[in-house]
């Protein structure tokens with residue numbers, strides 16, 4: 565095939581080929597820890613990174629590699645590193661860029677666990693994070709200093725329905741010689757391709773829509789291959805690496821430097837590796853990603869529009885609604901749809917939220933999103949509990965707000981369930 569291969573074809577075929585040993589059509593689960601070397605020279609060449617191959621499954625595994633290749637193809641990157649979770653992916657994405665005294669600038673509108681990681685965990689590494697309203701581009705510029713090593717945002721911020729202006733943020737990152745890292749979990753590469761909009765790195769919690777049925781946790785980092793790591797700010801990638809006998813990753817591997825570093829140093833030394841079973845479930849999920857996202861988006865649009873007119877509802881933050889301040893940006897950056905995750909503020913406050921959550925029958929009350937089934941959570945008492953009240957409001961998780969992750973059931977059934985629960989909540 566010589567033409568540009570379409571998304572629906574790539575989601576099934578990228579990274580997969582009939583198994584060379586057996587002809588197995590589906591990617592086998594290579595349930596092995598280690599791989600037999602042909603001889604001592606082969607082993608030495610693998611350890612020297614002179615030859616690419618399999619050594620030990622903390623570093624690489626063929627099932628996990630197939631997933632990495634598929635994700636790189638779908639996001640338009642040159643390589644990917646799969647990790648044990650989305651949080652591992654974030655930490656691993658930043659690890660090659662950071663060092664004690666270095667900082668990142670990140671959006672205030674992020675997944676609650678990410679805000680906790682960036683504030684609490686960072687400190688123990690001597691890193692720091694400055695949070696800014698990324699709609700205020702002047703504030704973003706002002707927050708970047710000589711020690712800033714990345715700019716970080718989410719495509720559609722979880723949970724508030726904020727759409728990040730990725731092209732504008734990428735331009736600022738470029739100007740300052742730092743990568744823009746985009747968490748594309750809630751949009752998926754079907755709805756948005758951050759790399760085409762100028763991002764350097766994309767991170768994912770594959771736990772969510774990519775796997776799509778709430779079975780396994782996982783994460784991934786995809787590199788655009790376009791960043792100049794030798795601009796003086798990134799010694800781990802540009803200068804001799806003491807943890808790898810003085811190898812200079814950028815000089816040696818060019819566009820693949822970041823991916824090779826992620827495997828050879830990141831996975832080898834931090835060990836936040838995806839296991840082959842998880843990779844298998846996620847490969848299966850991705851085969852139907854576009855079909856599921858179309859249904860997620862269609863249902864979310866219907867449900868959000870219905871909720872907005874309900875007397876018990878104060879506000880709905882779905883970026884696909886005319887009332888959303890992000891509608892125009894969503895149409896421009898997310899032409900296939902604004903995702904399926906949004907929040908609803910109830911006039912009845914905290915009490916009504918709890919009553920609604922407890923009254924739903926089809927929806928599951930869980931700390932997850934991006935599942936085939938519809939999910940709900942009261943963020944302020946759960947995922948965003950560790951945040952201060954000000955952080956909760958800034959992240960779109962005020963006490964009178966519930967977050968919905970709209971599934972791919974029949975839209976009418978989702979609405980009927982919400983209708984009966986809202987009746988009870990406002991009784």
Ligand SMILES: *Cc1c(COP(=O)(O)O)cnc(C)c1O
Pocket residue numbers: 649650651652675677678718722747749750768769770771772781782783933
């Ligand atoms: C879930 C999630 C994460 C964390 O991923 P895990 O797989 O749970 O570690 C990060 N970012 C976003 C946007 C998420 O939804």
